[in-house]
Amino acid sequence: xxLINSFGPNPRLVRMFIAxxxxxxxxxxxxxxxxxNRRAPYTDKNPGGQMPALELDNGxxxxxxxxxxxxxxERHPEPSLIxxxxxxxxxxxxxxxxxxxxxxxxxxxxxxxxxxxxMFKDRLHCIPEAADGLKEKxxxxxxxxxxxxTGRKFIAGDEISLPDIFMYCCLDFSAGVGQSIDPSLSxxxxxxxxxxxxxxxxxxxxxxxxxxxxxx
Ligand SMILES: N[C@@H](CCC(=O)N[C@@H](CS)C(=O)NCC(=O)O)C(=O)O
Numbered sequence: 216x217x218l219i220n221s222f223g224p225n226p227r228l229v230r231m232f233i234a235x236x237x238x239x240x241x242x243x244x245x246x247x248x249x250x251x252n253r254r255a256p257y258t259d260k261n262p263g264g265q266m267p268a269l270e271l272d273n274g275x276x277x278x279x280x281x282x283x284x285x286x287x288x289e290r291h292p293e294p295s296l297i298x299x300x301x302x303x304x305x306x307x308x309x310x311x312x313x314x315x316x317x318x319x320x321x322x323x324x325x326x327x328x329x330x331x332x333x334m335f336k337d338r339l340h341c342i343p344e345a346a347d348g349l350k351e352k353x354x355x356x357x358x359x360x361x362x363x364x365t366g367r368k369f370i371a372g373d374e375i376s377l378p379d380i381f382m383y384c385c386l387d388f389s390a391g392v393g394q395s396i397d398p399s400l401s402x403x404x405x406x407x408x409x410x411x412x413x414x415x416x417x418x419x420x421x422x423x424x425x426x427x428x429x430x431x
Pocket of ligand 1: 222223224225226247252253264265266267278279280281338
């Protein structure tokens with residue numbers, strides 16, 4: 216198994232997941248800034264054209280970060296980051312869906328349509344006029360999550376799980392590109408500070424962070 220890796224919050228979340236699992240994987244680097252991920256031979260293997268991917272020993276590529284993390288969880292069940300029982304997995308997955316559909320997807324699209332427009336305009340159908348509305352939707356989603364996290368240490372309960380890693384990497388990135396956490400959201404802010412202290416938060420940062428000037 217090999218991680219097809221690059222700078223970026225999505226590859227970072229898989230690196231952080233791997234670090235929390237105490238496993239290590241060989242890596243091959245793709246130049247995301249130079250759009251190597253958007254052309255063959257990468258797109259022959261991962262037609263989604265996004266980063267990261269997981270290359271299996273038989274040469275198959277798995278794309279999509281959540282799918283990659285689910286696969287790694289099945290291969291390395293302990294420590295569990297998705298759940299040891301059907302009920303625990305259902306709980307983790309419902310929170311994963313909520314944060315992706317209600318927060319992180321809006322943040323990423325707003326970035327692509329605004330601050331990231333120059334990089335993405337020839338890669339995706341960008342909708343610059345949607346950026347402000349998406350930022351607002353993401354902030355509303357965060358405010359709702361803040362209420363829902365009252366009395367909870369992590370997003371899905373008292374233990375760290377995939378949605379924490381997913382959202383931490385998104386928010387650490389977005390804070391640097393004009394979408395920071397409203398400090399009045401005390402539960403989310405305290406959770407973010409706890410996540411930032413984990414060794415995996417630091418070790419998962421890509422060495423290119425300094426030159427790129429973004430956290431991913
Ligand atoms: N839905 C995809 C999103 C991955 C994604 O957006 N990756 C970014 C890096 S953080 C990317 O490849 N950006 C460059 C591009 O889209 O060309 C997943 O979960 O894997």
